[in-house]
Amino acid sequence: MSKTVLTIDDSRTMREMLNHALVQAGYTVIQAVDGIEGLEVLKANGADVVITDINMPRLDGFGVIEGVRANPDHRATPILVLTTESDAAKKERARAAGATGWIVKPFNPVKLVEAVRRVAA
């Protein structure tokens, strides 16, 4: 049974990149375009790993992390945040909120898959 990764990003380009790399690696990918939709999709479908962008309309990545951790069903779902080199402060904030790990953009697909594998039970 392949594992399911939920990707939450408002950028279609980023979603396609994530999708491509993860599907190639054998994951099932579901997508959401912002934090609100991400939480809804997670609730409806579940996921083994959540990958979320930080800057998003409606609900940002921090909100996603808080939302996931606040839900007893998903408290232990690993969350990877997409950050950039310059976002050290945001990375820390995401960690404090409960992010499991992070992926630095621009990401190398191999590194991406590695990061997912590292947190995917």
Add this chain to the structure above:
Amino acid sequence: MDPFESIKQTFFQECDELLTDAEQGLLAMEAGDADGETINAVFRAVHSVKGGAGAFGLEDLIRFAHVFETVMDDLRSGKMELTDEVAKTLLRAIDVLADHVAAARDGGAVDEGRSAPILSEMKALIGGEGLDDDDLGGDEDFGFVPMTVAIEGDDAPAFDPPALDESPAAFEPMADLAAEPASGARVWRIGFAPKSEMYAKANESGLVLRELARLGEMDVKLDADALPPLDQLSAETAYLHWTVLLTTEADEATIREVFEFVEDDCVLTIEPADGQASPPPPSSDLSDDALAAASADAPLDIAALLARVAGEAPTSEAAREPASAPEPPADLDVAALIAKAQAPIAPAAPKVEAAPVAKAAPPAGSSQAITPTATIRVDLDRVDRLINAVGELVIQQAMLSQQVMESGLARSSNVALGLEDLELLTREIQDSVMAIRAQPVKSVFQRMPRLAREVADMTGKRVKLVMEGEGTEVDKTVIERLTDPITHMLRNAIDHGLEDPEGRIAAGKPAEGVVRLRALHRGGRIVIELQDDGRGINRPRVRGIAVERGLISEDAVLSDEEIDNLIFQPGFSTAETISDISGRGVGMDVVRRSIQGLGGRITISSEPGKGSKFTMSLPLTLAVLDGMVVTAAEQTLVAPLSAIIESLTPRAEDVHFVGGKDAVIRIRETFVPLIDVGVALGFRETALPPGQGVAVLVESEGGGKAALLVEAIQGQRQVVIKSLEANYQQIDGIAAATILGDGRVALILDVDALVTTQHRRKPAPRAEKRMAG
């Protein structure tokens, strides 16, 4: 298309959308009606452009977007105040950003003369004066390092699928993956003591160890001394420590990377252990089992296992004695499982539940995206092929119907009834297919604000472009061919229609001119209006020039509207008239021709001192036409229904001849030219005698009305347009052709051209007064 190129295309498409959104946000900011979310949205748009550019290693784009993003970040954080000046700078910056995107897409370069000054202006705004691009580090905000490692180009397929054996679905015990101990291998002693924070973030010790095992061979010792009796066990607390002896060729940094996500939430020691112990036994079944168990999905009786652990907690064996009696496999299993169990599952639960978390049923066998509004992107070619096929289907269906009718089958026969259903279905399919091609005019409109700014900059005018009805939909082909005429007219409106700020103030108007661009549906057509509040058309001069150029006779009586529309006449405008007549004549015949080429009409109305309004009316689609099928000189012709006002049988006494030759017909109280279509198209020499045939009264927006004289009207039907230019050549008076039900080709009349030709030959003897529009 390889995935890299495909995603890159997605990126550029997305950039267009992002740039549009950003521009609209910036316009709102300039207008002073932007809230925090608007600024945020612009920030996100620029941020996304930068993010994608980073993935594709588009250095110039990254650099520009980065500075832009930083300005937006300062604005949204309140560090910078949004002044009019800042908004104007950013509006120019978004244009340059669009240039950078275009350059990255098309492989060109951006005009540094445009880009550099804006970049400096923005850097000045964020207090980065004097900083080199490479110098932007230091401040965290500037720390973005463009990385090209991700995707370096076509020859470096960054999207190589990871090796199959890395597939999570087929996780193999790492014995298969572990590198053979080679000469360069070293032994490392790794102490790993997770804190409870680590589990709170959904990290798991078992997974970390699993990763570690990929690096080489390892021997794992569990330290469970801290594990309390079961009744004191807290699910939220970390009790277990591990000591790992790892034989690997990897260096310390690589080992440390495994702990990247957990390093801050555990006590980690990594040190070489070479001198103290020989490498662990080559086959380490224990760790294999433990880790496989850690990732196993089988339901586990954790409570039972915990009880065992609580009862016979293993002693803390010296990790430096790996070769000595290994732990029974069961113990290691337990260790890994406890690690898993320690991930907080049930808050404050007295019993640890074994339910694996996040194992909700995955969506039924699909790896596809789940998005709320389902849309797909399709190549236009495919849609066009479909449309062509449907066009043929319509024709085929019509031919079939005709043959069935001619074969003498009763209307109530099953075949005839079936055909009727088929006709309805065909029509439905046709409508649906046309709807696929319909797109909002936004894609054309969105280019206009930038154009307006540029023209205003160049001409020293001040202009505010107001756009309405951007969501109005029209066929994609029409949209594509709208860009040039609208661009042309907008440029004219600003360049020549609007006065300069001083002139406007002198005329009692605000210094800033307003140009309105509006799209709406009206009567099965799309209407596009471009209105300015400039000086309007100087009619005496237009008239004078038209007389001078022989377009009208000196004594022609023309309505104001007809005078205004003279500017569309070929041969009216020449370079020297540009400055003379408000510039309205510049290339307007070209604009008109391209609109006519789309089956559309364009008119102008103007009020001296108050401005002008261009109105374009276009069919919603170019593929089909509602037409009136007529017979003229034994030819079957089609007149576009949209041009027809009425049809009537002319009485001989209503037909008069002007100068003994040109016929006019009296329709109620007005006279309009009577054009014998057979003669006009050269099918025959002499016109039908007065009183014979049918007159079809048509209106061409530019030239006025005329009556087309034909022998008979066959009926009204929808026809599929086949371009004559594509298949033959352009003919005056003929817009296109179609294939009728009986398989014959019928020509579609170009009503405007017929009427205009007549008007040019000789103006109407008495111009009728008409209502505008």
